[in-house]
Amino acid sequence: MTPFHGTATDADIARDFDLRHLDASFHADPYPVYRALRTHEPVKRMPDGSLFLTRYRDVQAVYRDPKTFSSDKKVEFAPKYGATPLFEHHTTSLVFNDPPLHTRVRKLIAGALTARAIAAMEDGLVRLVDGLLDRAAARGEIDLISDFAAAIPVEVIGNLLDVPHDEREPLRDWSLAILGALEPTLTPAQHERGNRAVTEFVAYLKHLVARRRAKPGDPQHDVLTRLIQGEAGGEQLSEVELLQNCIFILNAGHETTTNLIGNGLVTLSAWTAERDALLREPELIESAVEECLRFESSNQLGNRMTMLDTELGSVRVTAGTPVTLCIGAANRDPEQFPEPDRFDIRRTPNRHLAFGFGIHQCAGLSLARLEARIAIGRFVRRFPSYRISGEPTRGGRVRFRGYAAVPCAVE
DSSP: OOOOOSOOOHHHHHHHOOTTSOOHHHHHOOHHHHHHHHHHOSEEEOTTSOEEEOOHHHHHHHHHOTTTEEOOOHHHHHHHHOSSHHHHHHTTSGGGOOTTHHHHHHHHHHHTSOHHHHHHTHHHHHHHHHHHHHHHHHHSEEETIIIIITHHHHHHHHHHTTOOGGGOTTHHHHHHHHHHTTSSSOOHHHHHHHHHHHHHHHHHHHHHHHHHHHSOOOTTTOHHHHHHHOSTTSOOOOHHHHHHHHHHHHHHHHHHHHHHHHHHHHHHHHOHHHHHHHHHOGGGHHHHHHHHHHHTOSBOEEEEEEOSOEEETTEEEOTTOEEEEEHHHHTTOTTTSSSTTSOOTTOSSOOOOTTOOGGGSOTTHHHHHHHHHHHHHHHHHHOTTOEEOSOOEEOOOSSBOOEEEOEEEOO
């Protein structure tokens, strides 16, 4: 997107919007661009022929209709990845598939993420967070991402799959490389890193799966054992489905939760009245997390493929048209959220789409909410005057919105 120098109207911005050409100002704050699109071209025809949706009602309509709008990415990803490890991963994982594969895998994962199972994780999560806070207090200044936000989900998901602690170090780097390859534009270096990460991840998981087959865990709590064993009397996953969906679980639980915690704490540092309200009324933490999810959605974009001729917002859409759902824009839509650019931890109702909607709604949403409530709530109580002490570094991504590094003083 060519930078505008103060003379472009919102109509100009909407007309010239192109995901393949974005400037630094967009990465810093995409919401004015999304507002211009929502106002002037809410169903935007992109240069490649795909559609880009920014209204809440249109995004939700696509989520509601999985028969017309498919999550299967084989056709869309073939020219992007070719016959590579990235293609095999992204076209086999839960998120980019329709029933019946989606149904089988989701049922297995959900069985290990029951309300009882998640509640049982709380004490361990509190101990983990308090340990990180103790180390932060001893140092006085930390990187809010690497020293806190990113350290939580890697342990939680590692525990969920029972990955030995001394084998967890490469998990985040693998995850970042694989998810980075989902960006709208992909450099050869990103492509190579993503393929290498999938290859290394699969090689590691083959050894982990072999050990777990020899010594199974409790399928009520160990997701890997549950995926290996399948449902009693039911169909089991193939080896490829098993390995690729283990990667999906680790990836899905890492980056988006890291961003939720990091984005939330940075936002609270800027909206001091809301942080003060949370300090006075710690019971507001649940609604505060929901507002963090809405205000700076970790996952900004989703994609579907149109399977049947249809209509979106009075625009005719033919079968075979790729559709991008701008979740970040939908969650700032004034038709759904009064004063959408105001961060309000008491916002009610708050029917955001940060976790998606319908059959593809995030299977781990309850776990992500628990992690964020404990991490953000305990951080704010422990360090009520924390401040961002230097210039945060953005991750430079469009699909996943978060920070690579945030210097933070906690004295």
